Amino acid sequence: MPPGKYGMQEEWEKEGDQNILMDFLLPTGIFLKFPVPRNDTIKNIKKMVWRNAKTEALYCGLGDPEGYVFTCINDTAEREELEEESRRISDVRPFMCVLRLVAREGDRGEKLTNSHISSLIGKGLHEFEAQKNHEVDEFRSKMRTFCEEKALERHNLPWQQWMEYSFPCDLEPCCSPPVHGGTKSKHTKNFMLQQDPLDIPVALMKSALKKRATVFRSVRQEPEDYTLQVSGRWEFIYGNHPLRQFKVSRITSLNLANHMSCLIITLCISVLPSLPHHHHHLQLVVQAGLFHGSELLCKVVTSSEVTVCSEPLWDQKLDFDINVSDLPRMSRLCFALYAVIEKTKKPRGTKKKNKRADCPIAWVNTMVFDYKDQLKTGEFILSTWPSVPDDKSDLLNPMGTVEKNPNVDSAAGLLIRFPNIRPHPLYYPPLDKMIVMERNGDAVFRMRLKEIMDNKNSTEFFEDEKELLWKLRTEVRDCYPESLSKLLLITKWSKREDVVQMVSLLRNWPDLPAIQALELLDYSFPDPAVRSFTIRCLRKLSDNELLQYLIQLVQVLKYESYLDCDLTTFLLERALSNRRIGHFLFWHLRSEIHVASVSLRFGLILEAYCRGNIHHIKLLTKQNEALGKMKALSDIVKSGCQKMTVEDLKLCIRQESYMEALSNLMSPLNPSIILVDADKCRFMDSKMKPLWMMYKNPSEHADMVGIIFKNGDDLRQDMLTLQMIHLMEDLWKKEGLDLRMIPYGCLSTGNKMGLIEVVKHSDTIANIQRNNSNSAATAAFNKDALLNWLKSKNPGDKLDQAIEEFTLSCAGYCVATYVLGIGDRHNDNIMIRETGQLFHIDFGHFLGNFKRKLGINRERVPFILTYDFVHVIQQGRTNNSEKFREYCEWAYKILCKNGTLFVNLFAMMKAAGLPELTSSKDIQYLKDSLALGKSEDEALKNFKVKFNEALRESWKTKVNWMMHSLAKDNRP
Known part of the structure; x- marks a missing residue:
């Protein structure tokens, strides 16, 4: 491929092994200029500098090469020290092709680690230091100590436990490992040295006080005029109490x-x-x-x-x-x-x-x-x-x-x-000072309370109901502990006495099941006592369950008001105890590091995780580099002035720097899979030109592994939808119903960038119909096309099994797409495997946001059930359709029984900023489709009406599919 084929591409983007003319500024004041291979490493380039400098003046002023490091202005316009000398210059991309050589200062190991972390998380650690923020500094120090202690604990594990951590089993959802222990290790209880203040001599305390001169700067008093306040840390307030009292005497806001x-x-x-x-x-x-x-x-x-x-x-x-x-x-x-x-x-x-x-x-x-x-x-x-x-x-x-x-x-x-209300600091009182006597109600009120509690899904109360709930709050705790959220919502947080009562009551509240406790992480419940209680309940989650809800737990971090919170510590603790959790926690945080409102918080958590798992940095860096190369390829494909062919793409990938980055890496989609060699690649013919890459599997007879790289699409809504489908599959399997779902892997890795798992041996319904029809206009109405395709892929006795797979999976996706309100359904985003399993892809619209054209709703059927689907299901046997209906109703009843869980998980995603999920109003569709507040009979009756409507009006779906096919064929 001739250089310059892509027109105005940056110099670093050009493929081939041509050299780059570099400028070098030496500490002796000498300027060097010579070409270097674009794929050479920093280490080799440094050797070239020393060889070229021998013939220059002041060479004797240079010391040992190990005492120097290159610096440059990187592609984010920041000064960077290139401590990692195995990096290629084409990956560094210094501005104006200039490198400066400077004497190395400080601890090289520490600087190298900092450089690795900065490069990996996409945020320089110097940015945290530049904040000059005490909260940031204290959080970094505390989390570093905590994470390094966790790393030491892990290092001392017996070999079997170490293997379980390093190579976690990839098990089926129904085979969960034992529940993770709920007890903190001794390192997690407190991060500051604790010593009984009564054992510390008063003179030593006064000496410590004098060193903290800044404490007294504002009121200009001597340490003798202060009393010590002890509550896990030393704090100092103005007062005239004698030092020997050693009691909590700081003035709190409750005194005013x-x-x-x-x-x-x-x-x-x-x-x-x-x-x-x-x-x-x-x-x-x-x-x-x-x-x-x-x-x-x-x-x-x-x-x-x-x-x-x-x-x-x-x-x-x-x-x-x-x-x-x-x-x-x-x-x-x-x-x-x-x-x-x-x-x-x-x-x-x-x-x-x-x-x-x-x-x-x-x-x-x-x-x-x-x-x-x-x-x-x-x-x-x-x-x-x-x-x-x-x-x-x-x-x-x-x-x-x-x-x-x-x-x-x-x-x-x-x-x-x-305002300065008082000349001394005012503090909110510690929780252990909020202890009050509790009250009980009588029998008449308890009967009324039962009526209110029986309406489980209601969170709106009349004033008399609020008064009764509050009066009988002890009864609620003892008899209806799962209704904690209702009591919290009616608590008058602007009334000191009520807050004291609620916090005191919460101290003795029985633990809730972890799934019920999730709703308490919503921004409506910010009180630290409530959030601490919630994390206590979440400790019961097994590792697999935690992975199931990890997307939501990362999103609700955005509701936390301070950097140091129980949720952050909990997630880091579990991530450092299970590498699979750590892997996905890293990518969920890393994918939003570009968002200004969370960049600081997420960056600090990522730094803490990296410091607690130094060995994981190398594996994650390899993945990050591969994604960078995929993005570079995608940009070339999308912005090329001339039409790029698949052969051009393959030629580009065969470059040494690309092959090295794209091969032998752990899959970001599933860390249990190693992507060995990029064997085949192409780009798809859609607007964003996604890359389709097939990898050889290490196993000799195993299938190839395929991934799709998307650049330009926000995959977070797809991630959420697929998470819900995966959760539905788990709930169905626990009830003995396996609907053969395919919740394929999907991971957002950056700003409108991510990966999707390729489901092998599958094709779209549209392609199958088009390949069996003479024109696009008639393809959608060819009811035999699908059945004939299945027969060709499943000859003889295999057909019955394929029909069963189709029937089960069709039932599962009919129910799932109806409940979630998946929109934009057409035959190009419904696929089928050769084994018969049907599945949906591309979830750009959900929660009832159906496509409209010219003000008319194009999707007027509650879920997709066409006559050609029924034709496959029946295959000449009408009793099969009754079995299909039973599968649908059984699946729907199971989801309704767990309706509150789905509502809570969607509510936790409001912070994600998805365009179709920004407020509680957007979740109303889900409440309606899951019939929250209705009996099982009422819910099932409504579902049967929708089912019959879908079957009766399937011709409308066919017309929509035909219009989609015609529009696609007519595209330029």
Whole structure:
């Protein structure tokens, strides 16, 4: 292939073994310029530098090569030290082809590890240090200690347990290993050295206090005027108590009755987003609200209006109608910046009339207490997030992140000032101080309570029901512990006494089944006691169960208000105890590292995991490099000026650097599979030109392994849908129903990038119909095409088994697609294996978001059941269709019985930012399809109506398929 075939491709993208002309800056001040092979390693290039430098001046000033390291400006415009000398220069891609040689400083091993981690997670560790944030620094230190202790524990495992960790068994879902122990190791109970303060001499304490001079800077008192407060760590407050008392004496927010009335808001905007021009007057307004989860704690307050200018300024108190003593621990202050547009309109025969409209501009959230439980004081600059002007009725975004927008150059900046209510810090009281007496109810009230609890799926209550639930909260704990979420929802978190009662009650609440506890990770339940209780319940999850729900557990990390939380520690602990969990935790986090709102949190967790499993870094780096090469190939295919052929692609892959990266790697889709050699490759004829790669299997007689690399499509919705289908399959198998489902592997690995497993020996219904018909117009109506294809693939006695496989799988997918509301179903995204198993692919629409054209719903049938499917199922025997109906009804009843689990899992995905799943309203379709709140008989009756409707109106599906086939054939 001649160089330059792809036009304006970057120099580094050109294939072949041609050299690259490089510039080298030496520490002696000498400049070198010579060509190097593009696939050469940093180590070899360094040797070439030393050979060329021998003939130059000041060569004697250079020391041993091991004492130097190359630095460059990388492709993300950051300075990078190239400690990993086995890397190829074509992978480094230094800016302007310039390398600078500098003397190596510091611990090389530590720097090499840091370099590996930075490259792997896609975020430089120096970015964490540049934050200059105490919370970040403390979290990194704590997690590093924790993860390295876990690594040491793993290193000391007996050989059999070490083998189980390193090579976890890939078992069927029904064969779960023993439940993971619920007891923490001694290393996880506390990460700070504990010592009884009574055993520490007072003089030593005072000495320690004097070293902490910053503690006293604000009030300018001597250490003798302070009392020690002991609660797992030393903290210091102002007071006159004698040191010998050694009691908790820090002043908490519960001791105060002040209104939070002195918040002074000052707003400075460095960059104001574009605003509508069709107006005469435009004013800027700030709205603020205090929230606990989704609950508004008091009335929203609004600032005065100011005219738009380069730096609009408010100097105004916003008075929140709530006592500081009533603020919940997880109170968050939510701000919205919006413009009020005044339009002047003059109707006929009337005087001028002004109309107002609100235009949302930006939002930002911040916690009222910091990560150390201290009520915030002083000034904070909050860089805001741009608003999405879809729903103007809700300007505030309490579900959004509490992180500031890191893109400060393009974000509006909000300067707020928290008041100094007292001259000393105020803390939220520790949980062990919230102990109260509990009350019991009488028999009459208990009868009424039973009626409320029997309506299990209802979360909306009348005021008298709320009062009764709260009055009988002890009864709820003792008799209906699974209804904890209902009690939490009706708790008045803006009332100090109720919070104390609830937290105290929670201390003795019986553990819930882990699957029920999942819903408590929603952002509506932010209280730390609730989340700690939830993690306690989740410890009962087996490793396989944890893997089943890992996607959701990663998403709800976005609801956590602080870096150091029980959920993060729990996930790291389990990931460091099972490499399979660690593998998928890594990729679920890594795939969203580009998202600004979670980049810091996810990056820190990834760093912690890598430090706790240094040996896994090499395997993950290999996968990351392979994905990078796949993306480079995909970009070449999609952006080539001339038509690229499959042979061109194969020639590109045969380059040494590509072959090395793409071969002998652990599959990101399944770490139990090794991808040995990229034997065949091609690109598919669809819009995003996905790559189709087939790998040889290490086993001599085993089938080849296929993966599809997609670049340009967000695969997270496909991942979620396939996870649900996999879960359905597990639930059915536990009830003795195997519907032969194929929830193939799918993994998002980056921004609109990921992998899909190839299901071998399969074809689309559309291809089968087209290959057995004369034209696209008649293909969809050829009812014999599918049956004839199966007969050709399953001669003789094999046909009966293939028909049974088809019947079972068709029933499973009919029910699954109906329950999940899968849209855009046509014969090009329904496939069938040669063995008879039917399965669906491409899940771009779900939850009832069916395709429309010209305002008309193209998918008017509740699920796909065409006459050619029935023709295959019957095969001349009508009793087979009755068996098929029984399979469908049995499968549906099992899903309805577990309906709450599916609703909870979808609710946990609201933080993912999927376009068709952003709020609780989007999950209503799922509640309806699973008949939540209805009896089993009512649910089944409704399902039978839908089933008959699908069969009766299958001709509409055929017409839709025909239109799809015609449209596809007519594409240019």
